[in-house]
Amino acid sequence: MAANFIVADPIIGVPVPVSQTYTFNATAGSPPPFPLGLQVQAVDNQSGSSNLGAGRFQFCQGYSTASAVSSAGQWVQVRGNTAWLLLHAQSSSRFPVGVAAGPLSNTNVCGWVQVQGMADYVRGNGVDLAAGNPLYIIAATAGVLQTVASAGAQVFGAAAPNSAALALSNGSWTVQLNYPGLIGLSALI
Amino acid sequence: MAANFIIAEPFMGAVPVTQTDSFDVTAGSHLKHRLGLQVRAFDNQTGSLNLGAGVFQYCAASGAATSAGRGDWVQIVGRSAIPVDAANSESRFPLGVAAGNLSRSDVAGWVQIQGLVDYGKCTDSAVVAGNALYVCAGTTGLLLSNSVNGNQVFGAVAFTSASSSASRAASYQLNYPRMLGSTQAF
Numbered sequence: 001m002a003a004n005f006i007v008a009d010p011i012i013g014v015p016v017p018v019s020q021t022y023t024f025n026a027t028a029g030s031p032p033p034f035p036l037g038l039q040v041q042a043v044d045n046q047s048g049s050s051n052l053g054a055g056r057f058q059f060c061q062g063y064s065t066a067s068a069v070s071s072a073g074q075w076v077q078v079r080g081n082t083a084w085l086l087l088h089a090q091s092s093s094r095f096p097v098g099v100a101a102g103p104l105s106n107t108n109v110c111g112w113v114q115v116q117g118m119a120d121y122v123r124g125n126g127v128d129l130a131a132g133n134p135l136y137i138i139a140a141t142a143g144v145l146q147t148v149a150s151a152g153a154q155v156f157g158a159a160a161p162n163s164a165a166l167a168l169s170n171g172s173w174t175v176q177l178n179y180p181g182l183i184g185l186s187a188l189i
Numbered sequence: 190m191a192a193n194f195i196i197a198e199p200f201m202g203a204v205p206v207t208q209t210d211s212f213d214v215t216a217g218s219h220l221k222h223r224l225g226l227q228v229r230a231f232d233n234q235t236g237s238l239n240l241g242a243g244v245f246q247y248c249a250a251s252g253a254a255t256s257a258g259r260g261d262w263v264q265i266v267g268r269s270a271i272p273v274d275a276a277n278s279e280s281r282f283p284l285g286v287a288a289g290n291l292s293r294s295d296v297a298g299w300v301q302i303q304g305l306v307d308y309g310k311c312t313d314s315a316v317v318a319g320n321a322l323y324v325c326a327g328t329t330g331l332l333l334s335n336s337v338n339g340n341q342v343f344g345a346v347a348f349t350s351a352s353s354s355a356s357r358a359a360s361y362q363l364n365y366p367r368m369l370g371s372t373q374a375f
Binding site: 010036038059078080181184 | 197
């Protein structure tokens with residue numbers, strides 16, 4: 001990611017980059033370093049006009065195999081304290097949504113999911129993205145949203161501040177997050 | 190409740206979120222915390238049932254006639270917590286779950302607005318994990334999974350399913366909930 005978000009919260013103590021993930025094994029005496037579900041403030045440390053300011057991140061556990069996050073910038077659904085790669089098949093549920101800041105690659109890995117503020121490391125889908133328009137889960141590709149309407153798959157609480165045309169692998173789509181979630185509308189609005 | 194949330198902000202002591210505070214400003218007993226203050230708390234229970242962290246907001250109760258018990262769903266109107274009622278469903282105030290007994294207007298306490306809840310209340314109808322929730326038309330302070338036109342809540346789901354015989358106890362996941370206000374049943 002271009003943004004360089006660092007957790008700057010006295011509840012944490014030491015500064016932590018949000019891209020950092022941790023392997024844990026609670027039964028073997030190495031629990032997650034922070035409580036799962038914890039929301040913290042982070043500030044962007046990059047210099048210049050691209051600085052994104054501050055954002056809020058939630059500490060989550062990864063999910064297994066096919067529904068695991070492989071890279072930063074993928075959209076996830078936060079079920080309990082676990083981040084699942086966001087799938088079109090899950091669009092009827094109402095769990096919160098966010099953007100993974102690191103690869104939450106398995107159930108023994110935990111890390112941060114951005115839920116508020118600007119994110120400039122979000123993956124696009126190769127289709128032109130319209131600023132300010134609603135976002136929808138893509139049927140064909142897990143962990144990616146688009147502005148092309150998809151009935152029943154609308155996300156509420158997230159929008160692109162700038163239009164862009166990006167390839168799927170680009171990972172530099174900028175999105176503004178406001179505690180997003182699935183709205184479940186079957187109609188196209 | 191099984192959860193044992195304790196506030197863990199550097200600017201506060203370790204306050205259990207179940208604690209409520211009586212106050213009488215005119216008699217000189219002021220509120221212990223600022224109304225509207227949002228804080229993070231950790232679940233102190235041990236084992237696999239630990240719920241992690243959550244966010245709570247300090248609110249005044251509304252009055253004896255509209256008191257909220259622990260686990261009741263409330264609407265935060267200004268800085269007061271009022272049990273949700275179908276009659277309020279057209280408003281767009283934030284929602285939360287009372288963590289203590291907000292019994293009278295001279296009592297203040299905490300309302301959970303983010304994170305996992307294992308002390309929430311539901312109706313006698315089954316609650317389905319992940320589905321949309323609606324304000325109950327018949328009883329204040331309760332949500333249910335059965336669709337009620339115009340009463341849908343955005344930002345809250347049941348984390349686990351609960352049967353109709355679950356003694357009105359339900360586990361919820363909160364994401365700063367509020368009334369959606371849509372008249373569609375979806």
